[in-house]
Amino acid sequence: MNRSAGAALTRSAMCAYEGLHSRPDGPRRMNASETIAAIRADARFAKATETLAAEHGRTVQDVITLTEIPSPPFGEEQRAAAYLDMLKAHGLEDVEQDAIGNVMGIRRGYGNGEMLVVAAHLDTVFPAGTDVRVRRDGTKLFAPGVSDDTWSLAVNLAFLRALDAAGIRTRQDILFLGDVGEEGLGDLRGVRHFFEHSRYRPRVRHFLTVDSPQVEQIVSGGVGSRRYRVTFRGPGGHSYAAFGLVNPMYAMAEAARGLAAVEVPRNPPTTHCVSVVSGGTSINAIANAVTIEVDLRSASAAELEKLDKAFLAIVEKAVATENTARSTQAGSIVAEIARVGDRPAGETPAGSPIRDIAAAAVTAEGYSPSFEFSSTDANVPMSLGIPALKVGAGGRGGRAHSLEEWLDVEPTECLRGMRSTLAAILALAGMEGVG
Secondary structure, eight states: OHHHHHHHHHHHHHHHHHHHTTTTTTSSOOOOHHHHHHHHSSHHHHHHHHHHHHTTTHHHHHHHHHHHHHOOTTHHHHHHHHHHHHHHHOOEEEEEEEEEEEEEEOOSSSSSSEEEEEEEEEOOOOTTTTTOOOOTTEEEETTTTTIIIIIIHHHHHHHHHHHHHTTTOBBBEEEEEEEEOGGGTTTTTHHHHHHOOOTGHHHHHEEEEEEESSEEEEEEEOOEEEEEEEEEEEOOOEETTTTOOOOOHHHHHHHHHHHTTTOOOTTEEEEEEEEEEEEESTTTTEESSEEEEEEEESSHHHHHHHHHHHHHHHHHHHHHHHHSSSBBOOOEEEEEEEEEHHHHHEOTTTOHHHHHHHHHHHTTTTOEEEEEEOSSTTTHHHHOOOOOEEEOSSEEOOOOTTOOOEEEEEEHHHHHHHHHHHHHHHHHHTTTTTO
């Protein structure tokens, strides 16, 4: 999808938001706070939230069940199959798994086919073989991946049960998506595939990724990233007998030093990091190959592109410098550059209706919303001009991406956050009779 198409979708989404609340010749349309207030005052919403409370134990059991199904990077198949069955059991229409492994199903609306996507990612950062059994201590659950993002998968199922129990209809279709490849070198491949290949793409008007428990931290900006694996190769040799030959380690060190010297803006936030270094064979040998992995990030697509070009020039210069500094009689230094990650930058800007709705829903529960930049599945639709946010599932969690990851499923705080996100979903999808 090109940017002009994305801009058209943005305009269409704003019109859809306005259409939720009035006809052009009708009364003044409600603003975001009024819309959220009307939803929360509706008896059907009260019934939905009662269902969330009554079925909290089931939601907790769902997160335990899903957490204990391993879902390592590029190995989400087992959890995807289980979640596909759960979506079918919840009565969604057109439940399917796509070519890359995403699973999805539709809760049909009564309108003209416009669509809200509510997503949560299936993968975790933990490699195959990690012990993912859940340990419970009071209201806290401990396990790798339990809060990021397995809790959101379970909460999205809870939303479906609540909507059905309350008999709530929405104008837009709601597509519930369990996507692969959000973490690390997964490179957002699931959501990227969805927007590149899904037949639903032209119908998507809003996108919410439910990711992490905390609802007050709303991600409206997508931090883009370029990730590289660079291998410097040379002839190698004995550290004493071959002294004077070109050394890949020195070229690598020169490249790392060069990147370290690059000045980047603080606003928009832009960063660089040499993250992983590997290679060499022995302490008494000139290495024939060394590798670095590099992470470049920016909230600005233009700054990211600038940093990317600077890094590639640094690598080229480091190779030339080493080949000039020492003997190439046995061979020269070369650099093999592989881009292993490319996440687009984007932003849902201030003043967007989707931001106003999310903030109003959070505020109505007594939270103080903050809009932040991060790297999530929402990066992809943001980069296409589609209104998108990362929102929370409710509750509290901590130590994400560590073996000590935890989730507190204490009902009061969980339900408070769940009400907030459910209200935002209903405002975006157009709850029947509101507005």
